[in-house]
Amino acid sequence: MKVLLIGSGGRESAFAWKIAQSPLLTELFIAPGNGGTSNHGNNESIHETNLQGLADFALEYNIELIIVGPEAPLVEGIYDFFQNDATLKHIPIIGPSQEGAMLEGSKAFAKSFMQRHQIPTAAYMEVTMDTLPEGLEFLESLPSPYVLKADGLAAGKGVLILQDLNEARTELLAMLDGKFGNASTKVVIEEFMKGIEFSVFVLSDGVNYKILPTAKDYKRIGEGDTGLNTGGMGAVSPPPFVTEAIMQQVEKEVIKPTIEGLLKDNIVYKGFIYIGLMLTPEGKAKVVEYNCRMGDPETEVVLPRIQTDILSLFISLQDGKLNEHKLDIIEDTAVTVIMASGGYPEDYEKGKVITGIDKVTESIVFHCGTKKDSNGNILSNGGRVLAVTSLGDTWEAAVEKCYKSIQYIHFDQQYYRRDIGTDLR
Ligand code: AMP
Numbered sequence: 001m002k003v004l005l006i007g008s009g010g011r012e013s014a015f016a017w018k019i020a021q022s023p024l025l026t027e028l029f030i031a032p033g034n035g036g037t038s039n040h041g042n043n044e045s046i047h048e049t050n051l052q053g054l055a056d057f058a059l060e061y062n063i064e065l066i067i068v069g070p071e072a073p074l075v076e077g078i079y080d081f082f083q084n085d086a087t088l089k090h091i092p093i094i095g096p097s098q099e100g101a102m103l104e105g106s107k108a109f110a111k112s113f114m115q116r117h118q119i120p121t122a123a124y125m126e127v128t129m130d131t132l133p134e135g136l137e138f139l140e141s142l143p144s145p146y147v148l149k150a151d152g153l154a155a156g157k158g159v160l161i162l163q164d165l166n167e168a169r170t171e172l173l174a175m176l177d178g179k180f181g182n183a184s185t186k187v188v189i190e191e192f193m194k195g196i197e198f199s200v201f202v203l204s205d206g207v208n209y210k211i212l213p214t215a216k217d218y219k220r221i222g223e224g225d226t227g228l229n230t231g232g233m234g235a236v237s238p239p240p241f242v243t244e245a246i247m248q249q250v251e252k253e254v255i256k257p258t259i260e261g262l263l264k265d266n267i268v269y270k271g272f273i274y275i276g277l278m279l280t281p282e283g284k285a286k287v288v289e290y291n292c293r294m295g296d297p298e299t300e301v302v303l304p305r306i307q308t309d310i311l312s313l314f315i316s317l318q319d320g321k322l323n324e325h326k327l328d329i330i331e332d333t334a335v336t337v338i339m340a341s342g343g344y345p346e347d348y349e350k351g352k353v354i355t356g357i358d359k360v361t362e363s364i365v366f367h368c369g370t371k372k373d374s375n376g377n378i379l380s381n382g383g384r385v386l387a388v389t390s391l392g393d394t395w396e397a398a399v400e401k402c403y404k405s406i407q408y409i410h411f412d413q414q415y416y417r418r419d420i421g422t423d424l425r
C-alpha cells in the first residue's frame with residue numbers, strides 16, 4: 001500500500017516510524033516531513049495546506065491512503081476536497097470532514113456540540129460584539145479566574161486565563177476587536193475548572209471506536225510547570241492517576257456520547273479525536289477541549305505503546321469495521337522528553353548541528369523540528385527539535401532512560417526540562 005502522511009513535526013515522525021513497521025506498506029511519502037521522517041520514507045516538499053498540490057501528488061503517485069497529522073488541512077477541508085472530486089474520492093483520508101474538524105476549529109461549535117449531547121464540560125457563553133452586554137453580565141456572574149477563548153484557531157495562543165475582572169473585561173473587548181484577527185471576532189467565555197489535565201485519544205470509523213493509550217503533557221517551558229506555554233515539553237503515557245474507574249466514567253459520559261453525537265448530527269468522522277480532560281477535585285472528568293487530530297508530543301508516547309499494525313486499523317476505518325480489530329497495548333509506561341532550541345517559545349536560532357542521535361540505544365529519538373543538509377548532517381529547524389521517548393516497566397525507569405539517552409545528544413543552545421514525570425511521584 002502506498003501511503004501519504006501529511007505534516008512535519010514530532011507527531012509525524014512518530015507516525016512515519018509506526019507506519020514503516022507495517023507489513024502492508026509498500027511506499028511511504030511524507031509532505032513535507034522533516035529530518036527524521038526521511039528515515040522512514042520519502043519527503044515531498046508540498047505544504048500541508050496546499051490541498052491541490054497534495055491531490056496532484058496523490059494522483060500522480062497512485063496513493064492509496066492519506067493520513068493527516070496536523071489540524072490545519074482538516075480545518076481547511078481536505079476530507080471534503082477529496083470527497084467532492086470524482087478523480088480523488090477513492091483515496092481514503094484518515095481525518096474528519098470539515099464539519100467534524102470544527103470540534104477543534106471552532107470553540108463555540110465544540111461547546112454547543114457538548115451541550116446538545118450532554119457531555120460534561122465547563123459552563124459557557126458565546127459572545128460577539130453584538131451580544132457584548134450579555135457577555136459582560138455572564139463574565140461578572142462567574143468567580144475568578146476568568147477563561148476567555150478565541151473561537152477560531154489562533155496558533156495555540158487564543159486562550160486567556162485572567163485573575164482580575166477588570167482585566168477580563170478589557171481583554172474580552174480587545175479580543176472581539178480583533179486581538180487574534182478573525183479568530184476572536186467570536187469569543188467563548190467559560191467557567192474555570194480546577195483540577196489535573198490529561199488527554200484521551202480515540203480512533204473512530206464514525207460508528208465504532210477504539211480508546212488509545214491516555215497521556216499527560218507538560219505544556220510550560222520551565223521546570224515545575226512555570227513560564228510560557230509551549231506546544232508541549234514532554235509527555236507520559238499512561239498518567240498513573242487516571243484510574244480504571246475514571247476511564248469508565250470518561251467512556252460512558254464523554255466518548256460514547258461524542259461518537260453518538262457525531263452520528264446524530266450527521267457529521268462524517270473517520271479519524272482521531274483528541275479529548276482534553278480536566279480531572280476535577282470531585283473526581284469527575286470534564287472536557288476542556290476537543291482536537292481533530294493526535295496530540296504532539298502525546299503521539300510520541302501513545303504510538304510506541306500500540307502493538308497493533310496501524311495500517312490495518314486505518315484500512316478498517318474505511319469499511320466501518322474497526323470493531324473487528326483488536327487493539328493491543330503495551331503495559332509499559334512511555335515517557336518523552338522534548339529537546340528544544342534555547343529561547344523557545346520566543347525567539348530562537350535554527351541550523352545548529354545535532355550530534356549523537358546514533359549513540360542512543362535505549363530510547364527512540366523522534367524528530368520534531370529538524371532537517372538534513374546535503375552532507376547528511378541533521379540540523380535544528382524549529383523550536384521543538386527532538387522528542388526522546390523511552391519505555392519502562394515503571395515510569396521512573398522510562399524517565400531515567402530518557403535522561404540517560406539525552407546525555408549522548410548535543411546541539412548548541414539545547415534546552416530541555418529535567419523534571420518530566422517527576423510530579424507523578
Ligand atoms: P484549550 O485550547 O481550550 O485546550 O485551552 C488551553 C488550556 O487552557 C487548557 O489546556 C487548560 O490548561 C486551560 N483551560 C482551558 N479551558 C479551561 C477551563 N474552562 N478551566 C480551566 N482551565 C482551562
Ligand code: GLY
Binds near residue numbers: 217291295296297298
Ligand atoms: N500537546 C498539545 C497538543 O497537541 O495540542
